[in-house]
Amino acid sequence: MKYARLVVALALIGLLAGLGPHVLPEYWVRVLIVLGINIILVSSLGLSNGFTGVFSLGHPGFVALGAYVSGILTLELTKKGAYLPDLPGFLAGVQLPFLPATLIAGVFCALVAVVIGIPLMRLSGNYVSVATLGFLVIVNVVLVNAEQFTRGSRTFTGIPPYTDLGWVAGWAVVTLLVLSRVAYSPLGRAMRATRDDPIAAQAVGIHILPARLMAFALGAFFAGVGGALYGHYLVSFSPATFYVAMLVQQLTMLVLGGQASLTGAVVGVSAITLLSEVLRNLERGFSLGSLQVPAVFGASQIALGFIFILVMVYRPQGLLGDRELPLVTGGRVAKGAGPVYKDTVGGGRT
């Protein structure tokens, strides 16, 4: 059983990449690609938000950076001249293959995360959320204004359509393997300790800042990779692609599945992806017997919002809480921490 995870992982990649495009209808291939990308994005978000308790709202900022970095690095030289004539010399002559571009995108995001994380990871509770939201806004403004790199608020286009099911499945498996490795290692235990009780964690000699920074940077790395994959899937995008709507979608997936569970992230992503597809088809209008339900575009977002609130009210720990499949933890973790309780009337600190 030692290599169970690897075997399962390889089988999954092989099956999806080899067989998928031939047997599945194109529609489902596209759904699976988006699903896989979201698994990367949401599980990496969970590392900081769920496991470490740094509730970041800045994740789409890293996704955006990943998409743009990889896009710029892989653009054909002729297209580069046409679309981005003012690119500085060291970028203007570069055209990288997919894998190195993706890796550079991830590393770039991780570096950015370290730089902004050194100050931001000191903040607690709501404040780290507001500050990381500030980061998202700053990324957005910079992308809109850095026209020589990004074409500004206009659509960035011409990106080679490299992303296919094989790449996505491969990266999703790598992401989950690395994250599960980290989350259920001593470092991961330190991360969870800083979440549950920062003061006690410090008292037993855990350094909070490095633990949080590590989670934030690793999450950013995979956000960058996921962003690159998403960019090469969409082929054209603009700064608006990576903003509040994306944030809400990722958060919904994360909290539905359970913030401190990789299994939960996968479950949350799958549930919301399927639901979104169903709702998207429903909102085009349908007939129920003699009853004609007209098209209501936008209703699916509203339904997602309601699901989000229902989860917050009735099951704030998500479907899985912090439970995992044994496959994920590799048997390295005891049963989850005690639940968070709330006072009947709120605000109690006696």
Place this chain on the structure above:
Amino acid sequence: MSDLEYVLQQLINALSIGSLYALVAVGLSIIFSLLRLTNFAHGDMMMVGAFATLFAQLAGLGFLPAVGVGILVSALAGVIIERVAYRPVRGAPDVTMLLTSVALTYILENLGILLFSSSPRNFPLPDWMNHLYSFADGRITFNNINLLTLGVTLLALLFLNWFVRRTQVGLGMRAAAEDLTAAHLVGLDVNRVIVVAFVLASAFAGVAGVLWAAQAGVVEPQMGFTPLLKAFVAAIIGGFGSIPGAIVGGFVLGALEVLIQSLPGDWGLSPYRDALVFALLIAFLLFRPGGILGVRQEVKL
């Protein structure tokens, strides 16, 4: 253009935008002080107020009565979101409440798009609102919208000051903001206090929404988002949870934005205004977490 006139003109601009930020930030701070809720849906109360005013006008009401309707509707919307979404999660961890408000704003904005479409609509104004005052051969100009923005904000803030200091419910609000558990123990009807707080905060946001729409000339479902973010910054640099802090923060932020855009010789910073504003927010959180007024906060670990 002489320097003095230029400075005066920019001062008018700063006061006008700053009072809007103050008006929105005050509501955020009131709610935060009571519930520790970072209320993202607050900006949508602006949208609700502006759209309600628009439709009241389309239904044949005059401008001022329509504004009254708009404010009432936004106050009502505040009461509804408190009852439906926030009360069930009251007392939950901060993040749960914050996420609930994020979901709520997503619902409200998409509902707005569903009902009114995402494209901006013209916001009709009576002619007198656009009446222009011009001094020093047109080097200093402002209109009734600017005057009204400042005047209404001052009135609203004076009213709030009176309400919080001189009324029973106001006293209850201050007590509950200090210590919610103790407020329960002395037999304060905390639910009522919180509902009143949402009425006030949302009505203020409604007023701000109408004034914002008047300045922009249009209303749209997502109009509340940017001012909301700015109001967060204002509230935090003033000292989150403090009413005077939100007011000071609002005007400071307004002045700062105008300063960035009017620096002589254009330092090329204008397009990065919003990024700078948020960089300032982060700087405040790190170096002066209590804000300008030094409100006691547990911001850091």
Place this chain on the structure above:
Amino acid sequence: MKALELQGLEVAYGAVRALKGVSLEVYPGEVVTLLGANGAGKSTTLRAISGLVRPRAGSISFMGEPLTRLSPVQIVRRGIAHCPEGRRVFAGLSVHENLLLGASGRRDRGIGEDIQRMFGLFPILLERRNQAAGTLSGGEQQMLALARALMSRPKLLLLDEPSLGLAPLVVRSIFGTLKALKAAGTTILLVEQNVNLALELADRAYVLRTGQVALEGQAKELQGDERVARAYLGGAA
């Protein structure tokens, strides 16, 4: 008739069971004290009575009326005032405002008079009436917390550790006031770490250990009873 009756009260915070079936009673005009080590469940018992936490099982009734489904506000209006641990005065509000808030649940016209009565009971509060409560000394804050609780004209006063963190002289003065309240016929349920003081004041006592009543009896009889000390140390009662 019993003023207060708890039967088989169980309270849990998440997985932690704080009370495992506590039963006790308080008769009108009586002072009953609740003793026990830290974490024995004394404060939790008071919090359950005043509706701050919902019991998982068991019943609480006051003057024959069940309380378990009522909100804290409704419970205060029934005549129970809770003077919490750590005093919890509204630090940024003035002494006068704190007293006004103590009467939050009241609708009658006697509030002004009662404030004067409190100033009579605690003259130092009159001196400080417009000062922010946070600037008061610990003892003054405890007096304010007590006065604030009395402002609701309670039929039952719940007191949580009124001597906590106070100098011995101040403690004596606070307990002097409590004695006067007792003499005036106030019903009190007192949680206190200072066993001797508490047993001196009280008519009866209950000793809690890990969420259960380990010992109960007349205060006079428990004074000097070594079983009380043993309950604190966690041994067998």
